[in-house]
Amino acid sequence: MEKPVFIALDFPNKEETITFLNKFPNEQLYVKVGMELFYQEGPEIIKEIKAYGHKIFLDLKLHDIPNTVYRAMKGLARLNVDLVNVHAAGGSEMMKAAIEGLEEGSGDGVRPKCIAVTQLTSTTEEQMQREQQIKESLIDSVYHYAKLAKDSGLDGVVSSVHEANLIRKIDENFLIVTPGIRLANDQVGDQKRVANPRYARLQGATAIVVGRSITGKKDPYEAYLTVKNEWELVE
Numbered sequence: 001m002e003k004p005v006f007i008a009l010d011f012p013n014k015e016e017t018i019t020f021l022n023k024f025p026n027e028q029l030y031v032k033v034g035m036e037l038f039y040q041e042g043p044e045i046i047k048e049i050k051a052y053g054h055k056i057f058l059d060l061k062l063h064d065i066p067n068t069v070y071r072a073m074k075g076l077a078r079l080n081v082d083l084v085n086v087h088a089a090g091g092s093e094m095m096k097a098a099i100e101g102l103e104e105g106s107g108d109g110v111r112p113k114c115i116a117v118t119q120l121t122s123t124t125e126e127q128m129q130r131e132q133q134i135k136e137s138l139i140d141s142v143y144h145y146a147k148l149a150k151d152s153g154l155d156g157v158v159s160s161v162h163e164a165n166l167i168r169k170i171d172e173n174f175l176i177v178t179p180g181i182r183l184a185n186d187q188v189g190d191q192k193r194v195a196n197p198r199y200a201r202l203q204g205a206t207a208i209v210v211g212r213s214i215t216g217k218k219d220p221y222e223a224y225l226t227v228k229n230e231w232e233l234v235e
């Protein structure tokens with residue numbers, strides 16, 4: 001995988017999604033389809049987006065018993081997306097089952113890459129310790145989950161930019177996909193661990209995920225170019 005900017009297509013339906021994509025007529029994009037759009041439109045939306053030639057990260061964050069995740073991933077593999085994910089908190093058995101399901105579902109083809117969410121970028125250390133009853137620091141928890149994901153055969157993780165540098169020490173080829181990206185003066189909203197595209201690159205992220213800082217702008221194409229420039233023009 002190159003170093004993509006995934007645009008989060010957090011839209012309520014196909015119509016709004018297509019209207020948005022038509023603002024990028026000559027671009028081969030990397031897009032992220034999450035729960036909002038997928039639960040509304042189902043697998044058909046993947047086919048629609050693939051028809052544009054865009055690469056797809058299907059962000060459903062599976063977290064269930066190993067057998068259920070295995071069977072779900074076997075089905076998702078048939079959608080021919082490029083990247084899928086699970087929650088690392090589901091454990092190593094579940095993550096191994098995810099890979100098995102993807103391999104079986106892909107048959108002779110290439111299986112989608114699979115990454116694990118460590119700690120959501122909307123979580124603070126204080127919240128994590130109090131609500132998840134995790135005693136260690138947030139960075140230690142993220143590192144622990146990243147190591148577990150690696151040892152379980154996953155291709156990478158989702159983390160915030162602030163943990164990317166440490167995770168990179170696990171493996172230089174490990175995918176580190178970082179949401180929580182904001183341009184200067186953008187509202188942070190529900191995100192807690194945020195950074196700009198330039199800092200993400202400097203910290204060793206493999207990819208960034210950008211939603212509202214592009215989709216919420218009057219001119220999303222211009223915002224996309226600004227993000228891409230910041231992300232790519234690092235000395």
Ligand SMILES: O=c1ccn([C@@H]2O[C@H](COP(=O)(O)O)[C@@H](O)[C@H]2O)c(=O)[nH]1
Pocket residue numbers: 008010034117119120121122158159179180181191209210211212213
């Ligand atoms: O830890 C995580 C995991 C996933 N996300 C997803 O990324 C986008 C971010 O959207 P913004 O509008 O740029 O905040 C969204 O689809 C989340 O579901 C995340 O933010 N953090």
